[in-house]
Amino acid sequence: xxxxxxxxxxxxxxxxxxxxxxxxxxxxxxxxxxxxxxxxxxxxxxxxxxxxxxxxxxxxxxxxxxxxxxxxxxxxxxxxxxxxxxxxxxxxxxxxxxxxxxxxxxxxxxxxxxxxxxxxxxxxxxxxxxxxxxxxxxxxxxxxxxxxxxxxxxxxxxxxxxxxxxxxxxxxxxxxxxxxxxxxxxxxxxxxxxxxxxxxxxxxxxxxxxxxxxxxxxxxxxxxxxxxxxxxxxxxxxxxxxxxxxxxxxxxxxxxxxxxxxxxxxxxxxxxxxxxxxxxxxxxxxxxxxxxxxxxxxxxxxxxxxxxxxxxxxxxxxxxxxxxxxxxxxxxxxxxxxxxxxxxxxxxxxxxxxxxxxxxxxxxxxxxxxxxxxxxxxxxxxxxxxxxxxxxxxxxxxxxxxxxxxxxxxxxxxxxxxxxxxxxxxxxxxxxxxxxxxxxxxxxxxxxxxxxxxxxxxxxxxx
Amino acid sequence: xxxxxxxxxxxxxxxxxxxxxxxxxxxxxxxxxxxxxxxxxxxxxxxxxxxxxxxxxxxxxxxxxxxxxxxxxxxxxxxxxxxxxxxxxxxxxxxxxxxxxxxxxxxxxxxxxxxxxxxxxxxxxxxxxxxxxxxxxxxxxxxxxxxxxxxxxxxxxxxxxxxxxxxxxxxxxxxxxxxxxxxxxxxxxxxxxxxxxxxx
Numbered sequence: 256x257x258x259x260x261x262x263x264x265x266x267x268x269x270x271x272x273x274x275x276x277x278x279x280x281x282x283x284x285x286x287x288x289x290x291x292x293x294x295x296x297x298x299x300x301x302x303x304x305x306x307x308x309x310x311x312x313x314x315x316x317x318x319x320x321x322x323x324x325x326x327x328x329x330x331x332x333x334x335x336x337x338x339x340x341x342x343x344x345x346x347x348x349x350x351x352x353x354x355x356x357x358x359x360x361x362x363x364x365x366x367x368x369x370x371x372x373x374x375x376x377x378x379x380x381x382x383x384x385x386x387x388x389x390x391x392x393x394x395x396x397x398x399x400x401x402x403x404x405x406x407x408x409x410x411x412x413x414x415x416x417x418x419x420x421x422x423x424x425x426x427x428x429x430x431x432x433x434x435x436x437x438x439x440x441x442x443x444x445x446x447x448x449x450x451x452x453x454x455x456x457x458x459x460x461x462x463x464x465x466x467x468x469x470x471x472x473x474x475x476x477x478x479x480x481x482x483x484x485x486x487x488x489x490x491x492x493x494x495x496x497x498x499x500x501x502x503x504x505x506x507x508x509x510x511x512x513x514x515x516x517x518x519x520x521x522x523x524x525x526x527x528x529x530x531x532x533x534x535x536x537x538x539x540x541x542x543x544x545x546x547x548x549x550x551x552x553x554x555x556x557x558x559x560x561x562x563x564x565x566x567x568x569x570x571x572x573x574x575x576x577x578x579x580x581x582x583x584x585x586x587x588x589x590x591x592x593x594x595x596x597x598x599x600x601x602x603x604x605x606x607x608x609x610x611x612x613x614x615x616x617x618x619x620x621x622x623x624x625x626x627x628x629x630x631x632x633x634x635x636x637x638x639x640x641x642x643x644x645x646x647x648x649x650x651x652x653x654x655x656x657x658x659x660x661x662x663x664x665x666x667x668x669x670x671x672x673x674x675x676x677x678x679x680x681x682x683x684x685x686x687x688x689x690x691x692x693x694x695x696x697x698x699x700x701x702x703x704x705x706x707x708x709x710x711x712x713x714x715x716x717x718x
Numbered sequence: 719x720x721x722x723x724x725x726x727x728x729x730x731x732x733x734x735x736x737x738x739x740x741x742x743x744x745x746x747x748x749x750x751x752x753x754x755x756x757x758x759x760x761x762x763x764x765x766x767x768x769x770x771x772x773x774x775x776x777x778x779x780x781x782x783x784x785x786x787x788x789x790x791x792x793x794x795x796x797x798x799x800x801x802x803x804x805x806x807x808x809x810x811x812x813x814x815x816x817x818x819x820x821x822x823x824x825x826x827x828x829x830x831x832x833x834x835x836x837x838x839x840x841x842x843x844x845x846x847x848x849x850x851x852x853x854x855x856x857x858x859x860x861x862x863x864x865x866x867x868x869x870x871x872x873x874x875x876x877x878x879x880x881x882x883x884x885x886x887x888x889x890x891x892x893x894x895x896x897x898x899x900x901x902x903x904x905x906x907x908x909x910x911x912x913x914x915x916x917x918x
Contacts, residue, residue: 386775386776388774388775388776393799415802416799419849420852421849422845422846422849422852423846423849423850423851423852423853424849424850424851425801425802425805426801426802426804426805427799427800427801427802428799428800428801428802429798429799430798430799431798432798433798433799450799452799455798455799485852485854486852486853486854497776501776502776502777505776505777506776506777531777534777
């Protein structure tokens with residue numbers, strides 16, 4: 256029995272690790288605030304930056320309220336002080352239903368689309384519309400699932416699913432993906448399920464009352480439901496959220512929906528946008544739809560140029576505008592596209608409309624804490640001394656560099672069959688990989704021996 | 719009066735006709751953006767298929783809904799789930815004088831079936847005593863003209879694994895169809911291919 260349990264558990268674990276990769280901010284699950292919006296020192300993957308987090312919490316409340324349109328927030332601070340982390344924290348605490356669109360300042364420069372078009376699309380992606388739509392579903396009690404794997408072990412699986420209601424019974428042929436999702440949901444005979452016809456999404460409603468005597472197959476939270484009545488295929492009203500941009504795309508092309516999947520959306524005419532805006536406000540007045548203003552996050556906002564900034568000035572005044580969060584790590588610098596200097600590389604008139612949140616460098620204790628969280632996230636065990644050394648590195652070089660060393664040191668440690676990363680492992684990777692300042696140092700010393708070093712200007716002239 | 723409004727809608731619709739492989743194919747574009755496509759047999763003038771499609775709520779194009787004629791087995795576009803070929807297949811296939819539905823591939827004896835007309839729900843229901851098959855269907859032609867449903871018009875038979883259900887067309891429908899047919903024959907249909915298919 257126990258052996259059986261382990262064999263069935265293994266593929267599950269493998270599935271999970273394949274789906275979720277570890278990103279730079281995957282340890283962040285929220286802003287780490289309590290109910291009174293007071294920041295906790297260490298919570299939900301966030302460490303320190305108390306004032307900034309509290310400020311972000313207030314902004315979050317404003318977004319959740321959904322009343323105020325077109326506010327803009329700037330998160331400013333040195334590199335590696337958690338600006339993107341705070342934005343991610345806001346995104347995580349907003350939940351599934353509020354649109355959160357993130358882009359980097361340089362993403363809007365494209366040959367196929369003008370800068371302002373890219374920005375308008377981003378703005379409209381960040382506004383959600385909750386609307387009722389009719390979809391077709393299949394709802395029934397599972398009589399039998401039969402999945403045949405080919406004898407050779409490779410190739411497509413063949414599956415059959417028999418569903419019934421109180422009135423009828425139908426056998427369905429299943430495709431590969433459907434078989435996978437049925438096994439993932441652990442659907443078995445006696446379950447009452449619904450299958451969304453458009454998306455193929457499976458939802459388990461509970462177990463049928465007629466199977467109430469199968470005690471062995473029951474968990475504590477098993478719900479018993481009646482076997483559905485009538486036809487297996489039904490039309491049902493469901494509420495879902497689409498962004499204004501998605502509605503634009505559907506209406507701007509004849510083939511409609513397909514354009515969403517092909518990815519190439521091109522430019523959208525302003526008349527269509529106006530039509531959609533009119534239609535959406537009509538729906539809102541009739542109570543058919545609800546507008547959910549979301550968040551547009553622009554990272555590295557100093558990469559935008561003066562045209563974009565003046566566009567933003569105007570776009571923020573529209574009542575269909577989301578809350579705009581920007582982040583930058585620049586000080587007083589040139590505004591792109593001009594010769595003027597300005598704080599954060601943003602024109603003063605736009606800066607005047609912003610709420611500015613500042614982040615400050617992490618203290619030693621905070622750095623230590625963040626490294627600990629990252630070690631847990633990356634599944635690396637660190638000895639006490641190694642942790643101290645790494646914190647030191649983080650303080651003297653940069654936090655990012657120290658975080659990079661965690662996984663590499665973890666690998667070195669695993670190669671020597673150790674279980675815990677020791678100071679030696681850290682030393683090893685520290686000598687193997689240069690940090691930014693050591694690399695610059697090296698450049699200064701050995702510049703002469705690099706390629707294309709001598710006589711560069713004259714060579715340029717020739718071409 | 720209701721019959722009148724539907725025939726007015728038909729008259730107002732933009733109609734395109736095309737004749738290919740022995741079928742007269744007609745495309746209607748109604749003023750609200752709904753499309754209807756019909757196919758008639760050239761020799762007998764019988765309706766072979768009718769499909770409708772209307773704009774979805776968000777403005778995209780919906781899928782074709784088959785009103786009359788064959789339907790595919792696949793339920794989703796990706797073919798991830800489809801009905802097994804051993805299941806009964808339901809389709810509508812009209813004759814000149816009656817609406818007719820066929821359930822193919824259904825082997826149970828004739829006393830298994832119980833077919834009722836529900837005038838309140840405006841639909842007919844096929845039930846089986848062995849709980850293997852159940853189908854609720856509406857008669858879209860009568861719905862469009864807002865004519866009442868009557869149980870006396872319904873009859874059914876079973877032969878060769880097929881259940882055939884007939885509903886006698888009321889005289890309003892017969893008159894409307896004759897008038898429509900005359901209109902359609904007046905439409906100049908191009909003979910082959912879509913090359914110079916008239917759109918006006």
